[in-house]
Amino acid sequence: xxxxxxxxxxxxxxxxxGEFSVxxxxxxxxxxxxxxxxxxxxxxxxxxxxxxxxxxNNLQEYYKVLQSDKDQLxxxxxxxxxxxSEFFRNPEKFEELEKTYLPELLERKPGxxxxxxxxxxxxxxxxxxxxxDKMNVLEKCELIASDFDENILNKAQTGKYSAHEAGRIPExxxxxxxxxxGEQETLMLEPWLINSVRFERRDLLNSGFxxxxxxxxxxxxxxxxTDEAKDKLYRGFYDSLSAGGILFIGSTERINNCKMLGYxxxxxxxxxxxxxxxxxxSGNKNFFRKRNA
Ligand SMILES: C[S@@+](CC[C@H](N)C(=O)[O-])C[C@H]1O[C@@H](n2cnc3c(N)ncnc32)[C@H](O)[C@@H]1O
Numbered sequence: 375x376x377x378x379x380x381x382x383x384x385x386x387x388x389x390x391x392g393e394f395s396v397x398x399x400x401x402x403x404x405x406x407x408x409x410x411x412x413x414x415x416x417x418x419x420x421x422x423x424x425x426x427x428x429x430x431n432n433l434q435e436y437y438k439v440l441q442s443d444k445d446q447l448x449x450x451x452x453x454x455x456x457x458x459s460e461f462f463r464n465p466e467k468f469e470e471l472e473k474t475y476l477p478e479l480l481e482r483k484p485g486x487x488x489x490x491x492x493x494x495x496x497x498x499x500x501x502x503x504x505x506x507d508k509m510n511v512l513e514k515c516e517l518i519a520s521d522f523d524e525n526i527l528n529k530a531q532t533g534k535y536s537a538h539e540a541g542r543i544p545e546x547x548x549x550x551x552x553x554x555x556g557e558q559e560t561l562m563l564e565p566w567l568i569n570s571v572r573f574e575r576r577d578l579l580n581s582g583f584x585x586x587x588x589x590x591x592x593x594x595x596x597x598x599x600t601d602e603a604k605d606k607l608y609r610g611f612y613d614s615l616s617a618g619g620i621l622f623i624g625s626t627e628r629i630n631n632c633k634m635l636g637y638x639x640x641x642x643x644x645x646x647x648x649x650x651x652x653x654x655x656s657g658n659k660n661f662f663r664k665r666n667a
């Protein structure tokens with residue numbers, strides 16, 4: 375942080391582990407997100423940086439700021455969850471999905487159940503929807519997208535994107551977007567494409583999962599999760615996948631103990647549940663039924 379920015383204000387010192395622990399408990403009540411599953415060092419450095427920006431030098435004061443200032447609370451949640459996303463993020467991987475994995479999955483059944491976990495503004499699941507539409511199978515598929523962040527979900531459901539957010543859409547997919555009348559810089563997806571996705575609010579670290587997914591995308595979500603939390607999540611995904619189902623993860627991620635968890639690494643970032651995996655009885659059947667459950 376730039377010292378000039380503080381204008382003589384005394385920088386906050388790193389709070390003690392005990393102080394952080396109290397703060398995290400209070401935050402969990404305030405925003406309903408369990409921070410104990412997020413990596414400590416990174417998150418704590420960011421919290422101190424936020425304290426400095428707000429010119430408070432202890433966690434109790436910072437908590438009061440978050441309690442009383444909605445904007446600051448939103449910034450804090452955004453800082454924790456980082457919701458940057460884009461259409462066709464890592465295009466070569468989506469090409470692989472289209473050319474290799476979707477045809478394989480569709481060979482086994484005509485319609486697929488697909489989940490984008492940590493969907494942010496929806497670009498990822500809409501990318502999949504566009505690909506499926508080009509393959510003429512969208513109508514037969516069930517698409518679900520979930521995120522912890524309610525605001526981001528509301529945005530995702532509008533299907534509206536600034537030119538910057540829309541980014542570089544490959545030529546053959548540009549037809550799915552329309553210019554919004556009166557809003558020069560805004561693009562909107564075709565309403566029928568938006569309606570092909572069901573959005574749900576869900577904390578991945580604190581809820582049961584539905585089952586029977588053929589494809590789960592969980593990309594660029596676990597960056598700040600502890601190893602234990604990642605492990606638990608990937609186990610949960612395994613149970614949620616149908617036999618032969620694919621887990622598609624982010625390009626800076628890997629599942630260290632994938633074999634132990636039962637996955638086979640097919641190609642980088644694509645993991646597969648074995649075809650002969652035993653069907654385990656697990657998963658919360660109520661998952662995805664109710665928004666904000
Ligand atoms: C960087 S975005 C990734 C978006 C998209 N998957 C992609 O790769 O472009 C990370 C998303 O994960 C969500 N997220 C972080 N922690 C979460 C949690 N515990 N439960 C559900 N979603 C979470 C954030 O709200 C954010 O929208």
